[in-house]
Amino acid sequence: MSTESNTYLRRLGTWDAAMIVIGGVIGAGIFSTPSTLAQRTSSGWELLALWVVGGLLTLTGVLSYAELGARRPQAGGSYIYLREAFGQLPAFLFGWTMALINYPGSVAAVATIFAQYFCAALGLSLLYIKPVAAGAIAFIVGVNLFGIRAGAWVQNIFTLLKLAAIVLLVVAGVVLADGHLGVSLAVDPGRDVPAGALFGALLPVLFTYGGFHYLNDLAGEVRNPQRTLPLALGLGMAGVMIAYVLANFAYLAGLGHAGLAFSTAPAADVMHKLLGERGATLMALGIACSTFGYCNIAIAGGARVLQTMGADGMFFSAVGRIEPQSRAPQVALATLGAWAIVLAISGSFNQLLDYTTVGEWLAHACSIATLFWYRRYLTEPSPYRVPFYPWLPMIFVVTVLCVIGATAIHNPADAGMSLVIIACGIPAYYGWRWLERSGA
DSSP: OOSGGGSOOOOBOHHHHHHHHHHHHOSSGGGTHHHHHHHHOSBHHHHHHHHHHHHHHHHHHHHHHHHHHHHOOOBTTHHHHHHHHHOHHHHHHHHHHIIIIIHHHHHHHHHHHHHHHHHHHHTOOGGGHHHHHHHHHHHHHHHHTTOHHHHHHHHHHHHHHHHHHHHHHHHHHHHHHTTOHHHHHSBOTTOOOOTTHHHHHHHHHHHHTOOTTHHHHBGGGBSSHHHHHHHHHHHHHHHHHHHHHHHHHHHHHHHHHHHHHHOSSHHHHHHHHHHTHHHHHHHHHHHHHHHHHHHHHHHHHHHHHHHHHHHTTSSOGGGGOOBTTTTBOHHHHHHHHHHHHHHHHHTOHHHHHHHHHHHHHHHHHHHHHHHHHHHHHOOSOOSSOOTTTTHHHHHHHHHHHHHHHHHHHHOHHHHHHHHHHHHHHHHHHHHHHHHHHTTO
16 A cells, blocks of 8 residues: 555654664563573673673674665565565565564563563462463553554653663662672682683573664654664664673672572572562562563564565555554554464463574574665665674674574574474465465
8 A cells, every 4th residue: 555644654753762772672681691691601701791792793783774774764674675685585584484473472472471570579370470461462552553652652661661670780789799799700610611602602692682673663653764763773772782781790799600690580689689579579570661661662563564564465455554543553463462462372482482583583684684785786875874884784694694503503403493484484475476466
């Protein structure tokens, strides 16, 4: 559809866009991944260095996405870039994997984590976890049906709450350090980790930094996108890096490197150590806010990809409709939300996410690779150009391919199933084209 009423309105400013970047990246990972890293490193300094290096590597991809968003400030993000550079089949495979599997699977998984912490904070029975998760998804979809401003309002509130939780965590860690921070950062004598193992330790760091692409999915609703997208992506990722390094500083200060390695819930342990059960409950609420905010972004961004596919004739035409009053993709939102609720209630999302991790990062690499096509074949000037081209996008693509390779070595079954899921999209694509041509 190309009528004026079937287009988005640009209502998001720089503040809203930066909050989307922060909210899309900071979810549940920063509250659990540090324990895994402590097990794979030999000192607090190594652990902090990994978060800095991982953030800088991710920043190379963020700057590349900033140029792509400035060149094509439309809803759909990577789907648009892949379609223009490589054709409809790669774009469909991206949408097949992300909008139909990875996005709803991520929402189901993180909504379940939200429900677990929410129920724990309120002292509710575990029997409420699935209903609370489903209710959270339904509530988020309901808010976003009213348009991007309503979704951004919710997003801003919960992003500020998650940042407040991290600030509280940092303060608690500093108080608990009490003069022994040097010991926490020094080499752990009980943990001898080969230098080569640090690359493997970088994998969960990069995964925890993922999610920066959601703003590009919503680019069609950003005001002055050629300026706002690069600025918001840069400011947002800078904020995420600072928050992540400070949070890990707090873990080390409060628990020590060895204590962090043995903790299954480091944030709750730090707060419990300082304030007892009240502190653990407070942090549970903070993590619930963080995960809820992530679900809001994933649903909003994923629905825009699904809507763009529908408008492109790559999915049901009804999904491609934008409601003229709210300018929201209401059918796409309802479709994505309903499928996420099914996954959350059935509990079948964990395997889906394991299977699609490789596909997600492969999509990131392919999306950044489109930048080389844009630079080579399009003469139109870009209002923003990634610095140190072609080195920064090349570093990101090579790093992601190495991450995929390492993942395939450690989890060949999951990597293989991820490729099978992507490959299943090929007959689905040609079948859909056949139905479209036959007028079905």
